[in-house]
Amino acid sequence: MYTEVPLTLPAPAKLNRMLHIVGRRQDGYHALQTIFQIIDLSDQLSFMPRNDGAIELTSQVDGVAHDDNLIVRAARLLQQATRTDKGALITLEKHLPMGGGLGGGSSNAATTLIGLNHLWQTGLSRTALAELGLGLGADVPVFIHGHSAWAEGVGEKLTPITLDTPWFVVIHPHVSVSTPAVFQDPELTRDSHAITMARALQGGAPEWRNDCEAIVRKRYPQIAEALDWLAQHAPSSRLTGTGACLFAAFDSQQAAQDVAKQAGQYWHSWVARGLNTSPLQDALGC
Structure with missing residues (x-):
């Protein structure tokens, strides 16, 4: 039923270097402008093919039923789209926090689609996989394409870009954020002026x-406290996605490590390098 050696691949995190909400669409979703940057923090997924068509995720995620996990849903979606009779035994080594704004679930789904497309030899292009993945979440396509990107729409209209690659301190303040609650808050800014990609890439305030961030600060004082603390060390500190994670950029690994060590006295903290190409691309040699 199984091959001897599993295919093991990373599912990297992302940061939203900026996130503007420029409107609300008729379908209820919000129109966004954002800059995605891949970072070198990752979950790990291992895939072992099966010949009986079954999809089995051996690793349990707290609060998520097996069949609701995006990994399982992605695998079954690829089965249905390609009409393959192959299955997989999948193991998840979880490092990224759930509900942290790092895109962990979406990245897991993207790695599953790419990994099983490779393992099952189903032959879908990255574009086709991204179209499938969009049905699982707006962030899935950026992980499938695997490159830093300027994004519009609900986050699915992607233009590859090249960003600086600083060292980041990433902090998780031991709280889970409800993304739907943030986007439904009546005080959320929904009318930011749309800007061009060229202007956005100039960086800096106010772009x-x-x-x-204002809504998350109001709803989650733990996050506001962490943001205020990090801002004392780096004025560019901000939230990623709807949180709960926040981050700041540093010029050197040592400077980032010094701040992360201090932050670790209060919260979960990491040092991560900004990337322009996903380590998933490197792992598959494409």
């Missing part, structure tokens, strides 16, 4: 901000 690089997160329109969700």
Whole structure:
């Protein structure tokens, strides 16, 4: 039923270097402008093919039923789209926090689609996989394409870009954020002026901000406290996505490590390098 050696691949995190909400669509979703940057923090997924068509995720995620996990849903979606009779035994080594704004679930789904497309030899292009993945979440396509990107729409209209690659301190303040609650908050800014990609890439205030931050600060004082603390060390500190994680950029690994060590006295903290190409691309040699 199984091959001897599993295919093991990373599912990297992302940061929203900026996030503007420029409107609300008729379908209820919000129109966004954002800059995605891949970072070198990752979950790990291992895939072992099966010949009986079954999809089995051996690792349990707290609060998520097996069949609701995006990994399982992605695998079954690829089965249905390609009409393959192959299955997989999948193991998840979880490092990224759930509900942290790092895109962990979406990245897991993207790695599953790419990994099983490779393992099952189903032959879908990255574009086709991204179209499938969009049905699982707006962030899935950026992980499938695997490159830093300027994004519009609900986050699915992607233009590859090249960003600086600083060292980041990433902090998780031991709280889970409800993304739907943030986007439904009546006080959320929904009318930011749309800007061009060229202007956004110039960086700096006021272009690089997160329109969700004011609402998250109001709802989650733990996050507000962590943001205020990090801002003392780096004025560019901001939220990623709807949180709960926040981050700041540093010029050197040592400077980032010094701040992360201090932050670790209060919260979960990491040092991560900004990337322009996903380590998933490197792992598969494409």
